[in-house]
Amino acid sequence: MRNVSVRISDGRIEEIGALHPIPKDDVIDCQHRLLIPGLVNTHTHLAMTLFRGYADDLELRDWLEKKIWPLEKKLSGKMCHDGALLASLEMTRTGTTCLADMYFHMEDVAKAVDRSGLRGFLSYGIIDPRDESGREHERNNTLALLKHIASMNSPRIKFMVGPHAPYTCGEEILLWSRELAEKEDALIHIHIAETRGEQVSFEKDKKQRVVDYLDKIGFLYDGVLAAHSVWLTKSEVTLLGKRGVRVAHCPVSNMKLAGGGVAPLPEMWESGVSVGLGTDGPASNNSLDMFDTMKICALIHKSYRWDPTIANAQRVFDMATIDGAKCLDMEKEIGSVEVGKRADLALLNLKDPNLIPIHAKETVVSDLVYSANGSNVDTTIVDGKALMLHRKPTLLDPETIAESVSRSVSQLISS
Amino acid sequence: MRNVSVRISDGRIEEIGALHPIPKDDVIDCQHRLLIPGLVNTHTHLAMTLFRGYADDLELRDWLEKKIWPLEKKLSGKMCHDGALLASLEMTRTGTTCLADMYFHMEDVAKAVDRSGLRGFLSYGIIDPRDESGREHERNNTLALLKHIASMNSPRIKFMVGPHAPYTCGEEILLWSRELAEKEDALIHIHIAETRGEQVSFEKDKKQRVVDYLDKIGFLYDGVLAAHSVWLTKSEVTLLGKRGVRVAHCPVSNMKLAGGGVAPLPEMWESGVSVGLGTDGPASNNSLDMFDTMKICALIHKSYRWDPTIANAQRVFDMATIDGAKCLDMEKEIGSVEVGKRADLALLNLKDPNLIPIHAKETVVSDLVYSANGSNVDTTIVDGKALMLHRKPTLLDPETIAESVSRSVSQLISS
Structure with a gap:
């Protein structure tokens, strides 16, 4: 589907269609993005x-x-x-x-x-x-x-x-x-x-x-x-x-x-x-x-x-x-973009050169499997919460993680 | 090699080692980057x-x-x-x-x-x-x-x-x-x-x-x-x-x-x-x-x-x-980082999580082949000229290219 919006409420997908934001909505801009x-x-x-x-x-x-x-x-x-x-x-x-x-x-x-x-x-x-x-x-x-x-x-x-x-x-x-x-x-x-x-x-x-x-x-x-x-x-x-x-x-x-x-x-x-x-x-x-x-x-x-x-x-x-x-016995909860399911989602950036051109709705899945890679993911959402928003992690700090892994690895190899 | 610099002159690698920039040098910061x-x-x-x-x-x-x-x-x-x-x-x-x-x-x-x-x-x-x-x-x-x-x-x-x-x-x-x-x-x-x-x-x-x-x-x-x-x-x-x-x-x-x-x-x-x-x-x-x-x-x-x-x-x-x-009969000109060769190079960002940790100099090549992907490339250089500098293309405009490809594809498919 093209040009649709998804409304998420309490961690679940509430509505999919031509929606208009209401005041309490926190809007993620999905223009030129593919929702999977x-x-x-x-x-x-x-x-x-x-x-x-x-x-x-x-x-x-x-x-x-x-x-x-x-x-x-x-x-x-x-x-x-x-x-x-x-x-x-x-x-x-x-x-x-x-x-x-x-x-x-x-x-x-x-x-x-x-x-x-x-x-x-x-x-x-x-x-x-x-x-x-x-x-x-x-x-x-x-x-x-x-x-x-x-x-x-x-x-x-x-x-x-x-x-x-x-x-x-x-x-x-x-x-x-x-x-x-x-x-x-x-x-x-x-x-x-x-x-x-x-x-x-x-x-x-x-x-x-x-x-x-x-x-x-x-x-x-x-x-x-x-x-x-x-x-x-x-x-x-x-x-x-x-x-x-x-x-x-x-x-x-x-x-x-x-x-x-x-x-x-x-x-x-x-x-x-x-x-x-x-x-x-x-x-x-x-x-x-x-x-x-x-x-x-x-x-x-x-x-x-x-x-x-x-x-x-x-x-x-x-x-x-x-x-x-x-x-994982989770097919009623996750694994597709459907009303009622948990909002576990990813947005891909369709402006990335390796995702150009998109020929048709039916061939998008080919682009996802054969041409896309993880770096095309712009936003990652679990239970309606953006864990990464426009490439920026919201909960984890990459610098701190890199430092602690570096310390752990030195200990591990030298000990 | 760690902590080295490369001096490029007239499109070729002139010097590799512990170098200090001289006034005419245009410096690309390579900290936490891997040169290949x-x-x-x-x-x-x-x-x-x-x-x-x-x-x-x-x-x-x-x-x-x-x-x-x-x-x-x-x-x-x-x-x-x-x-x-x-x-x-x-x-x-x-x-x-x-x-x-x-x-x-x-x-x-x-x-x-x-x-x-x-x-x-x-x-x-x-x-x-x-x-x-x-x-x-x-x-x-x-x-x-x-x-x-x-x-x-x-x-x-x-x-x-x-x-x-x-x-x-x-x-x-x-x-x-x-x-x-x-x-x-x-x-x-x-x-x-x-x-x-x-x-x-x-x-x-x-x-x-x-x-x-x-x-x-x-x-x-x-x-x-x-x-x-x-x-x-x-x-x-x-x-x-x-x-x-x-x-x-x-x-x-x-x-x-x-x-x-x-x-x-x-x-x-x-x-x-x-x-x-x-x-x-x-x-x-x-x-x-x-x-x-x-x-x-x-x-x-x-x-x-x-x-x-x-x-x-x-x-x-x-x-x-x-x-x-x-x-391509070019082994004397490109294909390795060596003094005298053309400066056709790429820099990878070692802060990207998929390139952490680096265990040893000898295992870096494993990280390049099994874990890296093209999105880890930060800078791409041909003949000493940066075609992409810190992820920004310097010669090509992605928006213009996307638009012209889109026009070409519509013509091709509809004609």
Whole structure:
């Protein structure tokens, strides 16, 4: 639609049309701007901004074991807070309004996301140490996050249960996670089948494929958000669909770490799986710009299938908006510009040269996926509140964040 | 290097080090900025900005025959001038300082590129109509461009001979092109083996593979810049290396049009082929941001080979700078920040959140390839002249360009 206005009231879209401002209205000038739903990043690790660019172009195992894990052991709550603030600033600047995170020191991350004004689904990443006292520790960390988020009483911050992956968590923790999720009416955030190597060793160990295993123990249901889901058979994809499992597809990270293959996106769609898009953490991407992820998603599937019609612009844009919302049970609240929905929105500047020309209403989505990037976002709004207005962040101070991240990184690397 | 200054004199880098300004110096503040060589885009069709977003997600044949070719027939010189100005503006804003273009109405394109201050290698795209009067027309258009560029007397604008492709040009035109190139000491710009379909039908027709054919007729030598070069056998790649042919690799366009396969980049390197990067035209990308192309280049080769160490950040950055310069015989003049070279440079803003943190001097190239995008470019310099200074274009006026492109597009679509 052209030349329309949107009236927001109490954080929701009240009216869309040819409107005239009334005295109490606070007006954002949208001339030459394109209004889109805020983007939904369904899988990330915010605090990993601290590791951005630290160790690239490495074998996955070397990357994790020699580079990432040793540093992660040294992370403090304060460091994760600073890293998450930087990530939130980057997301705000690139039109993302909602994210699903999994990491450590999550109470500190929750504080950062709340302060940024973004909408966040936050989980503590449970790594099962395979002994009872260790499991107790992981369960306690999860429950502490649950309690902390409840005490924050923020309508924008939600709790998820985060068993890291079937190869890092035993059956007991997986089932405990499922029980807790149902009891608390929360979703589960987990990594599934990220690489071929991981799958081969899982199958060797358990004598069955991962999705079959998860189904057999009763873990799969429509409250599971499975990140990656790359190395799967067609029957596993069908089973994910049957159980209502949602997938957070992370094409950039999958390509960069090169764990083998490309996620079976068309098959997931055929099986009725809701598929959202995720950037993954900034150490394996290295950007949090969802426009970048949208474009690369469209490109990799076309290239992999030798079919330029696959993963078309509209489907990919839906993944980054309404389908992402579905992955988080939020499709009635966010993911599209509709009366009654929460006002989680982004405005793009149509004067930027890379968005010229606009041929027709129908082709705008092509411009968004193939030509736009996060720097075209002029204004980012969550719950009706502008977190960035005409390129200026309103809640976060870039200078302060840069300084505290710099201090955190020096501590981390030198310690 | 940190905390250094660069002195530019008469368009060249005169000194690099701890310098102090002298009265005649015009100083650009580079605090918190990263200096890189200006990026070299070795294959594009500037004026196709007019078609950006017009027809995406289509089969290549439908895209060309139903959408692009009918519009191209209606293009005027004025339209191509406007489209090329828009492209030049987008390139300036994203740190590209040198480009190789092939299209129609090239005298008008040459005017636009000259006005933008960019360095351009320009060719008229010869499509052989397979009759003598048609060929005469194409030869005349080529010679007219040659003459026009000579008359411009601009050190930044150079002529190339542009036979479009072996499947659109017969032997006579190909050999005429080679002769002209040698006589004028110019390079040849041609499309080779862009898609599998094109190669299959070429082989069916000529009973030999395209590179073998080109070699047999005596076309291949070290003055040929072959765009794409995707669907090749290993022995064809070896032959390209042996003959000194250079390649303009266009990963984004190849993925988007999905013509089959991925260019054999590691094999080209092994065979000693100089490989630069190209965006291809904005109708098949749809952006001219070389940062986007660098990242996607690194990702597609890792993904395709299941090897995260392939196409590492340094190699890809070299492709976009010094290797691109080699493709254009310009490696002694541009492509790196060195005393004596032309001052074709870009400054990036290190305060942008996506470029935080910088871990070490050695990892900066990772930040450039995986995290940066064109909007991080603060200043773009060609021959020592700032074409954009702290995000403000100095030679081009975005408003005027937007208006003239809008007029050109309306004429084109409605006529």
